[in-house]
Amino acid sequence: MALIEFENVSKHYGDTIVLENLSLTIEDNEFLAVVGPSGAGKTTLLRMLLSQEAPSSGRILIDGAPIAPEPMPDRGVVFQRYSVLPHRTVIGNVMTGPEWQAAPFTGRLFGKARQLLKARAQDMLDRVGLGGHAALYPAQLSGGQQQRLAIAQALMMNPKVLLLDEPFGALDPGTRRAMHKLVLELWSEHQMTVVMITHDLSEAFHLGTRVIAVDKRRHDPHAPHRYGSIITSDFDAKPRLARQLARAAG
Structure with missing residues (x-):
């Protein structure tokens, strides 16, 4: 609510x-x-x-x-200019927020926790039409694809x-x-x-x-x-x- x-x-x-x-x-x-x-x-x-x-x-x-x-x-936010991290892959971008939320000191999960998060991130990418682009970097995406990525980032934080x-x-x-x-x-x-x-x-x-x-x-x-x-x-x-x-x- x-x-x-x-x-x-x-x-x-x-x-x-x-x-x-x-x-x-x-x-x-x-x-x-x-x-x-x-x-x-x-x-x-x-x-x-x-x-x-x-x-x-x-x-x-x-x-x-x-x-x-x-x-x-x-509160998630999507700006006109794509708020994505250029040095991380598409799936890395989508995992970043939840990783920092779960591990604020290291910003990284390991083992089963990371596997579960990666699976959830892949599901989200599939949902926004980027399932086949997980290993690419934002610079390799079109403008519309980058905006889909920004929306996926926001939604991953529920x-x-x-x-x-x-x-x-x-x-x-x-x-x-x-x-x-x-x-x-x-x-x-x-x-x-x-x-x-x-x-x-x-x-x-x-x-x-x-x-x-x-x-x-x-x-x-x-x-x-x-x-x-x-x-x-x-x-x-x-x-x-x-x-x-x-x-x-x-």
Whole structure:
């Protein structure tokens, strides 16, 4: 379960207000897409959910408890630029997170524990379509394959929340469609709560069960930094998504 609550959250940097008194409840297993213009605070919102940034005021709760002050395995993240380790093989990349979690001093498992983890990593690679690429290095993969690898990395930690920061923006249209299908399937299988940042409105409505727009509603031409973004629109996209999942299943 992963119920996320923003309670009157604001974020500012010095005199510049980025987000202003934002209140939002993200239900368990919701797929929330966040849209808005550049500079509206979308990535700041995501960074606060990841605990890379702390709210200037207000608080964020996960399942009723204050969010941990640092990134934790319960929140996985996939960025637009592929967050993979170039010096490790594909399967090594997927094993890295669980290895460090299980063996924080050495970052490596041995014997049966390593064999079991390697088998689980291979299963995950099979699931994201990289089963035959386990021995390759990231530089030998295409952009879409590297993004599949980044998703596999995140899912290996069994996160309750998956955060996607414009993960498909650099992909060609065909690869993007394939990635959309994969993400919807994995979201359905793993029953995660997903929060995705995107500039693409059609992508937001294609993937999300809910779409919110963030933007500045108030502007002061003499002090453009004075007001922050708020939620300006909130759409229920579940009926459309249900039709898409039904077509995919058929």
